[in-house]
Amino acid sequence: MRRNLSIMGYDHAPEGHGEYLYENVRVPVSNIILGEGRAFEIAQGRLGPGRIHHCMRLIGQTERAYELALIRCVNPKKKPRGKLIGEFDSNIERIASMRLELDSMRLVVLNAADVMDTLGNKAGRYAIAQSKILVPIQAAKIIDECMQLYGGQGLTQHTPLPEMWTYARFVRVADGPDAAHRHQVGRDQLKGAKEFVERHEEYRRRNKELIQQWGVEDTHIDGDMI
Template structure:
C-alpha cells in the first residue's frame, strides 16, 4: 500500500500553501466584513463576495482549479483521490477557501455526479459551466418530515406526466440554495412508492429558476447563516421538468446517491483534518504566548497531554483517510465502503475534539469572532450529521464486520443492491 504523493501533487502543495499564505489567511476578516457590509449597506448578505471572485482567476492561472475530479476528459487537471487529499486538507483550513479553487461542496459532488451519470446534453448544459466556475449548484435530498439519514424514507414525489416529470416535495438544509449563482438542484425523490425499497428513488436535474420552486428560509447553524452560501429550506410545488432531465433512469436514485456520497464524504474528511491541523497550530501558539499562575500554559502538564493527544488523533485520522483514498483509487468506492464509513466517523470527531481544546486554550477569545475557532466548531459539528450521521456509519461498519462471520447478508439485514 503506497501513500506516496506524485511529483505533480507535491508541486501543487507548494503552490497552494503559498497561495493560502498570500491570499487566503490575510483576507479572513475581509471576507467576513464584506458579507456583513453587503447586509448592512445593500440589504443582502447573499451577494457573492468580490473578494472570492477576484481570487478565482489567480487560482486558475496557477493551475489550482478543478483538482478534485479524477478521470474526466473535461477536467484533465483532476487528481486521483490520494493526490487530492493533501490539497483538500490545506483548502479546508479556511471554510470559504475551497470555492476559490472551484473545489467547494456541494458543487464537487454534483459535478462528479453529472460526469458519472449524466448524458452528453446534461454535461454540456450543467457540468461545463460548473467546471468553469460560472454557476453554482445544490443537492436536494434531506427532508424535514422524515428521518433523512435513511434515504429510503424521503417523500418527495417525482411523477411522470407525458414528456415531463412533475415534482412535489419539501426539502431543507439544502446547502448553496441561498447563493444567487445557484442554477441547478440535483433533486432526489420517489418515482415508484410500490417498488423494492432501494428502487423507489430517482434523481432529476432541476433548473433553479423553474416555476414552483420557492426558498422558504435560510437555516442558520448555531447562529451562523453561512452567507453567501447558506443552507435553505425549499419547496417544490408542481415543478415541471423535461423527462430527459432524469439521471440514469427511474429507480436508480439510491444507486446514484451511494456513488455521489462516497467522494463527498472523503472530501469532508480531508477538509476536517485541515480544520483540526489549524486548530492545533493556533492552540500551540496561544499556549506559548500565555502565562497563568507563574507558568507558561505550554509548560503545564494538562496542555502538553492535550497537544500530544491532538497530534496522535490527527495523524491517525489522516492515515486512515489516505488509506481510504488509496482504496477508492484502486478498488473503487464500493470496495472502500467500510473505510469511507470509518473516516466519516473519525475525522469530524477528531476535529471537534481538537477545536474544543483549542477554544479552551484561547479562553474567552476562543468563543469570539477574533479567531476562526468558534465558526469552525459550528461548521464542523454539522459534519457528524451531514452525509449520514455517526450512528448510521458505525452501524454500517458493524454490519460489514459481522458479515465476515455470518452465513449470509440476509442474516444481518444488509441490502443487496447495485452501488
C-alpha cells in the first residue's frame, strides 16, 4: 500500500480508499471464483445492485438534509428581519421544490428496484443507469439548497451537510461516471427509434384515410414525418 487517499478532503474511515502497487501477484487456482478471465463479468454482476444501493443511500441522506432544513426554517432563534426563515416566500417555494424533487428521485429508484426484482439485473440496466444519473445530481442540488438555508454555518462541521454534499458528488463518479450511464441510456433509446418511425408512418396513413373520409384539406408537408 503506497498511501491512503482522501475523497474531496474526507478519508472515509475506517475503510477508506488506498493506492496499491501489485508486483508479481499470483492467484492460487483454488481462489478463483468464477473462472480465469471472468473477473470483469463478476464486477459487472455486482455493479447493478451496487449502483442502486448508492442511490438508496443518497435518498436517505437527502431526506435527513431536508429534515435539517425544516428544523432551520422553524427555529425561533433565527429570525432575520423579524421573521422565521421558513416564513419568507422564497424559502417556502424552496422547501416545496425540494420535496417534489425528493419524491421524484424515490419513484425512479423504486422503479429500478422493481424491474431488477421482476426481470433481473440485466433487463434493469436502463432503469439502473437512469437512477445513477438522476439521483446523485438531484441529491447534491437539494443538499446545496439546505446548506443555503443554514448560511455560513451550513459550510462548516456544525452540520453534516458538507459531507453529505461531498458524498453525492463522489457518487457521480463511483461505479461509473455520468457520461458512461448517459451513453447507455441514449444508446438504448436510439435502438427503439425504428419502432417510432413505423408508428408515426401508421399515424400518417390513418390521417390520410380520415382526410379522405371527411373531405378536409390536407395541411401535411410531404416528406415530413410530423
